[in-house]
Amino acid sequence: MKTYRIEDKVFSEVLDAETIREAIRREAARIAVEYADRNPVFIVVLKGAMFFAIDLIREAGIPCSMEVLSAKSYGNAMQSSGEVSLSQVATHVGDRHVIVIEDIVDTGNTLQKILAVLAEHKPASLRVATLLSKPSMHKVKLDLHYCCFEIGPEFLIGYGLDFAEQGRELQSIYALNAALSAEQVG
Ligand code: IMP
Ligand code: MG
Numbered sequence: 001m002k003t004y005r006i007e008d009k010v011f012s013e014v015l016d017a018e019t020i021r022e023a024i025r026r027e028a029a030r031i032a033v034e035y036a037d038r039n040p041v042f043i044v045v046l047k048g049a050m051f052f053a054i055d056l057i058r059e060a061g062i063p064c065s066m067e068v069l070s071a072k073s074y075g076n077a078m079q080s081s082g083e084v085s086l087s088q089v090a091t092h093v094g095d096r097h098v099i100v101i102e103d104i105v106d107t108g109n110t111l112q113k114i115l116a117v118l119a120e121h122k123p124a125s126l127r128v129a130t131l132l133s134k135p136s137m138h139k140v141k142l143d144l145h146y147c148c149f150e151i152g153p154e155f156l157i158g159y160g161l162d163f164a165e166q167g168r169e170l171q172s173i174y175a176l177n178a179a180l181s182a183e184q185v186g
Contacts, residue, residue: 004157004174006166011157011174015149019045020131020159020173023148024052027129030061031099031146039063040097042129045114046070048103051160052131053147056101064183067092071110098123098144101161104132108140132156132173 002013031040039062044053046068058062100117105111111128118126129146137153154175157167167174 002172002174003177004167004170006157006163010165010177011163011167012177013172014151014154014156014175015159016097017171020148020171021055024131025059027146027148028056028061031056031060031129035060035097035099036062038097039065040099040145041093042066043093043098043100043114043118044068045100045102045110047168048160048162049101049131052103053101056129060184069114070116091182093121093123094120095122095124097125098127100126100128102128102130104134104156105130105142105144106134106137108138108142111142112140130159131159172178 004011005014014106042053042057042064044050044066047070053066057066100111100114100118102111102114105128111130115126115128127145128142130144131148133147133150134153135145135150155163156173156175158173159162160168161173162168163176
């Protein structure tokens with residue numbers, strides 16, 4: 001099994017590059033059909049969703065525009081602080097069909113806040129595309145219209161996801177192997 005190390009933490013591969021590609025193609029095809037004549041605006045949530053967004057938008061291949069915003073809820077910790085601050089809000093969404101692109105929905109707090117802010121700008125429609133979702137961790141009910149993978153509560157890195165800014169460059173997705181990491185520490 002492929003593993004990756006960040007300091008004393010050991011991560012094991014759970015989704016390889018081809019599996020990720022296939023799931024993105026599937027969701028992109030749905031978007032391409034449903035937004036063919038809508039010229040949607042994709043709102044990319046920095047930094048984690050950058051990699052997913054680029055692949056998803058190119059794969060959908062329809063006329064569209066793109067904005068970015070950033071949200072921070074983790075700092076360097078592995079658990080969401082529950083507090084979200086949006087450093088930048090896209091205001092070019094009035095009367096547009098908006099698709100927010102997220103890397104992962106954990107508690108859902110980040111996304112809920114982003115959706116509330118965007119809704120104030122009165123988009124014509126508002127949907128979410130996420131690479132990953134952890135249903136067992138959700139604290140708010142959100143409609144994740146395009147979702148590539150539902151996964152367990154494990155902490156993940158790779159394909160844009162980081163632990164303390166490390167691991168974003170990995171082509172696969174890796175989960176923290178708690179047992180192995182504990183052994184390494186001891
Ligand atoms: P939420 O507000 O709890 O849903 O947290 C969402 C944000 O936390 C995501 O946009 C990610 O940036 C980050 N996050 C949540 N789970 C993970 C993970 O397993 N690995 C890396 N980052 C994560
Ligand atoms: Mg994020």
